[in-house]
Amino acid sequence: QSVLTQPPSASGTPGQRVTISCSGSNSNIGSNYVYWYQQLPGTAPKLLIYRNYQRPSGVPDRFSGSKSGTSATLGITGLQTGDEADYYCGTWDSSLRAGVFGGGTKLTVL
Amino acid sequence: DVQVLESGGGLVQPGGSLRLSCAASGFPLRNSAMNWVRQAPGKGLEWVSTISGSDGTTHYADSVKGRFTISRDNSRNTMNLQMNSLRVEDAALYYCVKGHDSSFYAFDVWGQGTMVTVSS
Numbered sequence: 621q622s623v624l625t626q627p628p629s630a631s632g633t634p635g636q637r638v639t640i641s642c643s644g645s646n647s648n649i650g651s652n653y654v655y656w657y658q659q660l661p662g663t664a665p666k667l668l669i670y671r672n673y674q675r676p677s678g679v680p681d682r683f684s685g686s687k688s689g690t691s692a693t694l695g696i697t698g699l700q701t702g703d704e705a706d707y708y709c710g711t712w713d714s715s716l717r718a719g720v721f722g723g724g725t726k727l728t729v730l
Numbered sequence: 731d732v733q734v735l736e737s738g739g740g741l742v743q744p745g746g747s748l749r750l751s752c753a754a755s756g757f758p759l760r761n762s763a764m765n766w767v768r769q770a771p772g773k774g775l776e777w778v779s780t781i782s783g784s785d786g787t788t789h790y791a792d793s794v795k796g797r798f799t800i801s802r803d804n805s806r807n808t809m810n811l812q813m814n815s816l817r818v819e820d821a822a823l824y825y826c827v828k829g830h831d832s833s834f835y836a837f838d839v840w841g842q843g844t845m846v847t848v849s850s
Contacts, residue, residue: 622774655836657775664825664840665767665775671832708775712835718791719765719777719835 623648624709626722632699633730640725642692642709648720652712654692656685659706659724668707669694701729732756732839734826739844742816750811750844752826759783760804763829765837766811768822768846778824779811782834794820813846821848 625643632638642654656669667676669685672692684695692709709722738750752764766778779800780789788800799812809826823843830836 653833653836655830655833657837659775664842665837666840667830667836667838670830670836674832676838706774710775710777710835710837712833716792717789719767719780719789721775721777724774 622723623713623716623720624711624722626707626709626725628723629726629728631728631730632696634699634701636699637695637697638699638727639696640694640707640709640727642694642722644690644692644711644720646690647715648690648711648713649687649692650690651714654685654687655710656683656692656694657708657710659708661705665708696727699729703727704729732828734828734839734841736824736826736841736844739824739846741847741849743850744816744818744848746816746848747812747814748816748846750813750824750826750846752809752811752841754807754809754828757828758804759802759807759809762831763834764800764802764809765827765829766800767825767827767837767840768820769825769843770819770822773822776822777835780829780834781809783829816846816848818848821846 657665672687673685827837828839830838
């Protein structure tokens with residue numbers, strides 16, 4: 621059981637927009653930055669979004685992040701087949717004094 | 731080029747010990763938070779431990795507290811994870827991860843991982 625809650629799966633067709641939610645509590649998302657990671661099949665995860673909405677250099681602006689209260693959302697526009705991956709949200713939980721991840725969302729591009 | 735490379739994984743019996751190492755290149759390890767994140771086969775990511783870049787403060791997941799010890803050797807630009815009293819549930823791919831500058835709990839540069847198998 622993950623501290624952060626994500627839907628196990630999401631899907632869309634090429635060109636569409638898809639969103640992935642991440643729900644937490646006041647002690648984690650509510651009081652710390654949210655980060656998003658993309659894990660393509662058979663590879664190590666990659667930082668996709670930092671500090672809630674900022675993109676590292678090299679990450680296309682098709683990817684966006686937002687946070688409101690104790691929830692965060694990853695948005696992907698102009699969906700591509702190469703976006704098929706597992707997506708994880710992560711943050712720090714100030715009560716647990718621990719790093720926490722969501723269970724991951726498997727994105728399928730139909 | 732900023733890179734991290736893990737080593738030291740392998741097969742160990744329950745109750746045994748293993749020492750993972752992470753060699754950093756392209757950056758001084760002492761300036762960054764460094765982390766271990768693991769992933770059991772077919773499962774999600776699990777944060778294991780962090781050592782801060784500034785003062786060496788360490789943090790551990792409850793699941794490994796008291797059994798695992800994270801450390802770093804600035805002179806060799808390496809980080810280690812000493813794992814004792816290993817359990818079957820510790821089996822996973824262990825990633826060494828350089829922390830992102832924005833926060834000590836952000837994971838920026840990932841290695842390819844080293845596999846730990848715990849089985850009798």
